[in-house]
Amino acid sequence: xxxxxxxxYDAAAVVTAVAIIAGMVGMSxxxxxxxxxxxAEKAVKSAEKVSATPxxxxxxDISGTDxxxxxxxxxxxxxxxxxxxxxxxxxxxxxxxxxxxxxxxxDGKIEERKYTAINTSTLIGNIAVRNNTDTQQxxxxxxxxxxxxxxxxxxxxxPSVLIFHTHTTECYEILDRSWYxxxxxxxxxxxxxxxxxxGMEIKEQLEKAGYCVIHDTEIHDTKYTGAYxxxxxxxxxxxxxxxxxxxxxxxxRDAIEQSGGVRIKPTAEILGKKAxxxxxxxxxxxxxxxxxxxxxxxxTFALRLQSICEEKFPGLMRPVYFCQxxxxxxxxxxxxxxxxxxxxxxxxxxAYAGRLLxxxxxxxxxxxxxxNKNEKTD
Numbered sequence: 001x002x003x004x005x006x007x008x009y010d011a012a013a014v015v016t017a018v019a020i021i022a023g024m025v026g027m028s029x030x031x032x033x034x035x036x037x038x039x040a041e042k043a044v045k046s047a048e049k050v051s052a053t054p055x056x057x058x059x060x061d062i063s064g065t066d067x068x069x070x071x072x073x074x075x076x077x078x079x080x081x082x083x084x085x086x087x088x089x090x091x092x093x094x095x096x097x098x099x100x101x102x103x104x105x106x107d108g109k110i111e112e113r114k115y116t117a118i119n120t121s122t123l124i125g126n127i128a129v130r131n132n133t134d135t136q137q138x139x140x141x142x143x144x145x146x147x148x149x150x151x152x153x154x155x156x157x158x159p160s161v162l163i164f165h166t167h168t169t170e171c172y173e174i175l176d177r178s179w180y181x182x183x184x185x186x187x188x189x190x191x192x193x194x195x196x197x198x199g200m201e202i203k204e205q206l207e208k209a210g211y212c213v214i215h216d217t218e219i220h221d222t223k224y225t226g227a228y229x230x231x232x233x234x235x236x237x238x239x240x241x242x243x244x245x246x247x248x249x250x251x252x253r254d255a256i257e258q259s260g261g262v263r264i265k266p267t268a269e270i271l272g273k274k275a276x277x278x279x280x281x282x283x284x285x286x287x288x289x290x291x292x293x294x295x296x297x298x299x300t301f302a303l304r305l306q307s308i309c310e311e312k313f314p315g316l317m318r319p320v321y322f323c324q325x326x327x328x329x330x331x332x333x334x335x336x337x338x339x340x341x342x343x344x345x346x347x348x349x350x351a352y353a354g355r356l357l358x359x360x361x362x363x364x365x366x367x368x369x370x371x372n373k374n375e376k377t378d
Contacts, residue, residue: 080312083355084273087201089192090348097174104181108261110173110344115266115277115318127306128319135286136322141303149301150333151246151368156210158244160365163202163251164216165195166231166328167224170253172347176274180263186255186343189219193347198340198354199251205358211365214238214245232328239332247301247361248335250328253350254279254342265344268315270356276341276349278357279318280306283325292326297333305336308367309360316356 117128121137124145131137153160171188173180188194196217203213216234221227231250239245253276256264266277282302285292302320309317318339329335338357341350 078271080359081271083205083359084271084352086348087351090197090351093174093193093347101175104183106179107182107184108180108263110178110180110263110265111258112267113264114268114315115279117319120319124303125307126310126314127303127317129303130319130321132321132323133284133286134324136284141299144296144300145303145307147300148371149304149364149368150297151301151365152372153211153244153246153365153369155244156369157212159212159214159238159242160244161203161206161211161213161247161249161361162216162235162238162242162245163199163213163249164218164231164234164238165199165220165252166227166250167221167252168195168217168219169221170195170343172253172341172343172345172350174347176346176348180344191217195251195253195340197347198253198350201351201354202249202251202358202361205355206362206365209359209362209366211362214242228327232331235328235331245332246334247365248328248332250335250337251354252337252339253345254339256342256344263342263344265342265349266318267341267345267349270313270316270352273352274349275313275316275356276345276353277318278309278316278341278353279321279339281321281323281325281327281337281339283323283327283329285326287324289324289326292330294333295326295329298329298335301334302336305361305364308364309357312360312363313356316353 117123120128121131122129122141124141127145129141131139131141133139169187169189171186171190171194173184174193191197196215199215199217203215206213216231216238218231218234220231220234223230235248239248254266256266258264266279267274268277269275280302282295282298283289283292284295284299299322302322306317306320325337327337329337340353340357
């Protein structure tokens, strides 16, 4: 794994920790590595101020563990705790599903999994990137990580964010259990349980922060083939009608199934509550992907959004997926596709993740506005 770090640490602690890490690399016994881990942790713990990547995460990776975890304390007076409240309509769906669950027949297993930085190609600050491109393997991601996104909001009363759903009918489990039923349908036209419902949560958080949001609720995948061409027309229409739009998000959910029919639900505990993990997809122009000249603007925005999500809600994000894709991301700057969990996650977990994403995006936009003000006064 290529690691690019952006830290603010006490110099003595850094020197000590780096020396210990170097020693670990050459060690051959697990017991010796474990001992070094303990010394390194003590060396940096008191000196951590602004940690883009905790040293425990780095050491876990070097010593060969397959997860990156960090102990976190949740305080009851946390101002973000209101985000954990389950909406009443979702509670009613859960209640109805529980009443009918006695007739459900198990068809396959569901396995929870927390995706981390392990097995990704690059670690930059507090975020991981899975670089699946052909021609951009040596790209200087740190440059994009340190660059401010091209966001210019001058009037919050004007639409600044567009949310849409190319695969609108993608939906979720209602009950949180370790298996899925034979009659479970992974698609729904009902906006109270498909991607529209998740988009509503994102929109609500942005509106609470004072931003005007366009939420396209049209079903674009009545026919799955051609869904991106169908949604493209809607995005073009909105961008033409509202030139003030600065951010465009295509909100999906993933589908991860292993051999034997085991379905994976990407999950993280945030503020003491389970949330569906998010994965940002951003593309580049290479190979069969053409006419995508401004893909670097999207990459810059993807890294900043990922960083803020992880800053506010550590563990929420799967690694950024940087790949040879375009979808409809070529239509504007700051245009991304976001996977919210998978078909094995519950609607409650996905809606919660939507609130966390909306809250994080609002923070990003607030900082962009403040940064633009500072530029004008300099």
